[in-house]
Amino acid sequence: MKPFRFQQFEIHQSSDVFRVGTDAVLIGALSNVVNAKQILEVGTGTGIISLMLAQRNANANILALDINAEAVKISQNNFSNSPFSDKIKSQLQDFKNFETDEKFDLIISNPPYFEINNSEKDVLARQRLELDFSDLIQKASQLLSDEGLFSVIIPIDSEKQFTKICSDNLLCLQRKVIIKGINTAKPKRVVLEYSFQKSEVTEENFVIERSPRVYSDEYLELTKDFHLFNKKTL
Secondary structure (H helix, E strand, O other), X not given: OOOEEXXXXXXXXXXXXXXXXXXXXXXXXXXXXXXXXXXXXXXXXOOHHHHHHHHHOOOOEEEEEEOOHHHHHHHHHHHHOOOOOOOEEEEEOOHHHOOOOOOEEEEEEOOOOEXXXXXXXXXXXXXXXXXXXXXXXXXHHHHEEEEEEEEEEEEHHHHHHHHHHHHHOOOEEEEEEEEEEEOOOOOXXXXXXXXXXXXXXXXXXXXXXXXXXXXXXXXHHHOOOOOOOOOOEO
16 A cells, blocks of 8 residues: 655555545634643554644654554654654553553544444544544543643544533533535544633634645645645645
8 A cells, every 4th residue: 555645754554444535734823722731632553643743743752542553553664754853652452451651632533423333444543443432431531631731633423412511520611623525525534622721712614624635724734744735736
C-alpha cells in the first residue's frame, strides 16, 4: 500500500489499520491545540492526527494510544520517520485501563462510531466493540486537566447523545464545527470540543467541497500547510 504524503511527513499504511481519511484530517487541522503542552490521542491508527498536531504546536508532547498492535507499530514508524520524532510516541494500550498520574491539556479522538454490524472491515476502528462513547468520555474526564480540552469528530446524529454523556461527566460543550461534504448536502459530521469550564458555545459551519470533486476555499485554506496539492480538485 502506497504511503500518504503530506508536506512535512508521510503516512505508511496497512490493510489491517484504518487508513487516512477526511475525518482525521479535519480534526487534526480544526482542533484547538495552541495552549496544549501535553496531548493524548485515543485510537491513533496510522498516527496522522498526532503528526498534524505536532506540526501545529512545536511545544507539545504527544502520547498516542491504540489497542491494535499493528496500528502501534505503524504509527510509531511514522512518528520515527517524521521531523517530530522527539515529541510523539505510540503505546499499545486499552484506553479503558490506561492509568497515569499525568493530566492532559488536550485529549483528542476520532472514535469508533458505528454500532455493531456484520462488516469485517476495520472492526476495532469503526465499530464500538472495545470502546463506546461512555467509556471514552468517562476516562477522558479523569485524565483531562482543569482547563484542558476534549476534542472529537463524530456523526452529527450522535451529537446530543455524546454531549449528554459529557454533561454527566461534568464536561461542558465549548465549540462545535458542523461539517458538510458539499454545501447543498445535509451535515454528516461534527467536531466537538468540551471542557470543565462553562462558557458560551461557539458554533461554526465548514464545507469540504464547493462542488463535486472540487475542494472549497475554506478546506484549501485549512489544509494548506499539510496537503501537497495546490489545485482545487481532488
